[in-house]
Amino acid sequence: MTAYDAIIIGTGQAGPALARRIAGLGMQVAIIERGRFGGTCINTGCTPTKTMVASAYAAHVARRGADYGFSAGDVKVDMKRVKARKDHVVGLSNRGVEQSLKNLENCRVCEGHARFVSPREVQAGDQVLTSERIFINVGARAAVPDIPGLDQVDYLTSSSMMDIDFLPRHLLVLGGSYIGLEFGQMYRRFGSEVSIVELGPRLILREDEDVSAAVTDILTREGTTVLRSAKCLRINKQGDDIVMTVDCDGTSELRGSHLLVATGRRPNTDDLGLDRAGVERDERGYIVVDDELRTSVPGIWALRDCNGKGAFTHTSWNDYEIVAANLFDGESRRVTDRIAAYALYIDPPLGRVGMTEADVRKIGRPALIGKLAMEDVSRAFEKGETEGFMKILVDADTKQILGASFLGTSGDEAIHCVLDVMYAKAPYTLLKRAMHIHPTVAEFIPTMLDDLVPLPGSVAG
Ligand SMILES: Cc1cc2nc3c(=O)[nH]c(=O)nc-3n(C[C@H](O)[C@H](O)[C@H](O)COP(=O)(O)OP(=O)(O)OC[C@H]3O[C@@H](n4cnc5c(N)ncnc54)[C@H](O)[C@@H]3O)c2cc1C
Numbered sequence: 404m405t406a407y408d409a410i411i412i413g414t415g416q417a418g419p420a421l422a423r424r425i426a427g428l429g430m431q432v433a434i435i436e437r438g439r440f441g442g443t444c445i446n447t448g449c450t451p452t453k454t455m456v457a458s459a460y461a462a463h464v465a466r467r468g469a470d471y472g473f474s475a476g477d478v479k480v481d482m483k484r485v486k487a488r489k490d491h492v493v494g495l496s497n498r499g500v501e502q503s504l505k506n507l508e509n510c511r512v513c514e515g516h517a518r519f520v521s522p523r524e525v526q527a528g529d530q531v532l533t534s535e536r537i538f539i540n541v542g543a544r545a546a547v548p549d550i551p552g553l554d555q556v557d558y559l560t561s562s563s564m565m566d567i568d569f570l571p572r573h574l575l576v577l578g579g580s581y582i583g584l585e586f587g588q589m590y591r592r593f594g595s596e597v598s599i600v601e602l603g604p605r606l607i608l609r610e611d612e613d614v615s616a617a618v619t620d621i622l623t624r625e626g627t628t629v630l631r632s633a634k635c636l637r638i639n640k641q642g643d644d645i646v647m648t649v650d651c652d653g654t655s656e657l658r659g660s661h662l663l664v665a666t667g668r669r670p671n672t673d674d675l676g677l678d679r680a681g682v683e684r685d686e687r688g689y690i691v692v693d694d695e696l697r698t699s700v701p702g703i704w705a706l707r708d709c710n711g712k713g714a715f716t717h718t719s720w721n722d723y724e725i726v727a728a729n730l731f732d733g734e735s736r737r738v739t740d741r742i743a744a745y746a747l748y749i750d751p752p753l754g755r756v757g758m759t760e761a762d763v764r765k766i767g768r769p770a771l772i773g774k775l776a777m778e779d780v781s782r783a784f785e786k787g788e789t790e791g792f793m794k795i796l797v798d799a800d801t802k803q804i805l806g807a808s809f810l811g812t813s814g815d816e817a818i819h820c821v822l823d824v825m826y827a828k829a830p831y832t833l834l835k836r837a838m839h840i841h842p843t844v845a846e847f848i849p850t851m852l853d854d855l856v857p858l859p860g861s862v863a864g
Pocket residue numbers: 412413414415416417418435436437438439440441442443444445447448449452453515516517518540541542543561582671674675706707708709713714715716717718719748
């Protein structure tokens with residue numbers, strides 16, 4: 404048995420940063436990885452999808468050449484080259500993480516599946532490692548629903564989508580949330596027929612209704628079929644086709660060549676020996692943690708997707724910062740200090756911070772809203788990308804910003820102006836005084852704030 408100052412299980416977004424920090428302090432750390440270094444973000448998540456979204460965007464703009472004054476002829480996408488580009492970008496990051504860990508002084512890298520043997524011992528392959536501090540960063544994987552016939556067809560998940568180098572004739576996407584929409588639009592732009600089947604009454608149900616409606620319009624205008632309130636009853640194979648029987652205003656059949664299952668994620672906590680360590684999980688399998696990411700067992704922490712407190716790369720990095728600051732810098736940072744922020748990378752992207760309109764109505768405070776169509780933003784107009792809108796919600800009493808949704812070109816970037824003011828806990832009027840650069844999307848944020856009105860349905864509305 405080998406003793407370490409710290410053991411880290413998983414090389415997702417938090418694990419490697421923590422290993423570097425601990426090793427840099429002169430302590431001995433062991434980090435265990437059973438799959439590809441860098442975890443989901445680098446190998447099957449953010450990096451490959453955004454690289455492929457860029458290819459899809461380029462094809463889309465080329466097809467719109469006439470709008471910009473050029474002709475690109477008949478645009479055909481070569482999926483082998485799209486995949487090769489994606490593999491190149493992924494490979495750079497994946498090898499970067501692997502090499503940086505393997506070259507790190509005071510760090511031992513173990514390759515294999517890790518399981519707890521006791522609260523202080525972890526088995527990796529044929530070795531048992533021991534430490535007083537163990538950090539779990541094992542991530543999550545695609546959740547596959549229990550639908551009759553699904554196990555009889557070769558369905559795809561967000562991970563196996565990364566291996567295909569051909570164009571599906573007709574991609575059926577089960578699940579109209581963030582991952583399903585990114586793949587759906589991307590493959591439509593590559594040239595597939597795409598049908599998205601969503602159980603809920605609208606796409607991206609967590610967002611406000613106007614956001615869902617605008618996103619649905621964007622996708623359908625490009626030729627994607629969107630079925631809402633559609634329950635997939637059964638799946639079966641007929642010849643080369645996959646046939647989905649759907650209950651949507653009556654029963655109908657949807658026929659495609661390939662099926663992507665994008666119905667959520669589940670944590671990789673089921674084969675980790677957590678019972679032997681005494682680490683508590685909730686009913687969905689997420690490791691229960693407190694506001695500082697400590698599990699039910701002293702000396703064991705759980706970071707990111709396996710703890711259910713956010714499922715993003717930036718929240719993983721933030722988890723690392725919280726744990727490292729509290730352990731090594733004498734700080735008292737908490738998960739609840741952070742403000743929800745994320746993006747949906749369809750084109751145009753949706754940038755989101757803080758509360759939605761629905762959230763604001765629930766807190767029962769007087770609130771104001773400002774909204775601006777992207778058609779009225781000169782930068783969007785100049786780029787020929789006028790779909791979407793920006794909206795911002797403000798507490799009428801404190802003048803602090805409660806949340807914002809920017810669906811439009813550069814919405815994922817411009818929203819950071821709002822996020823930073825929220826972190827500063829400054830009133831929205833600060834943004835009205837800031838001089839922004841022309842022509843940008845961000846320059847219209849002060850304009851939007853000039854025209855705030857009471858939010859209908861809030862206490863003042
Ligand atoms: C298609 C897709 C697109 C996404 N796009 C975005 C995006 O644009 N922006 C964003 O912020 N987030 C995005 N995400 C989410 C983001 O990828 C994750 O939230 C992020 O990677 C954080 O993961 P993590 O740190 O929890 O662990 P992960 O990155 O999942 O890493 C966990 C690691 O642990 C290893 N492991 C698991 N169990 C064991 C074990 N028992 N022993 C040893 N090793 C083990 C795994 O092999 C893996 O390498 C996307 C996700 C998907 C699926």
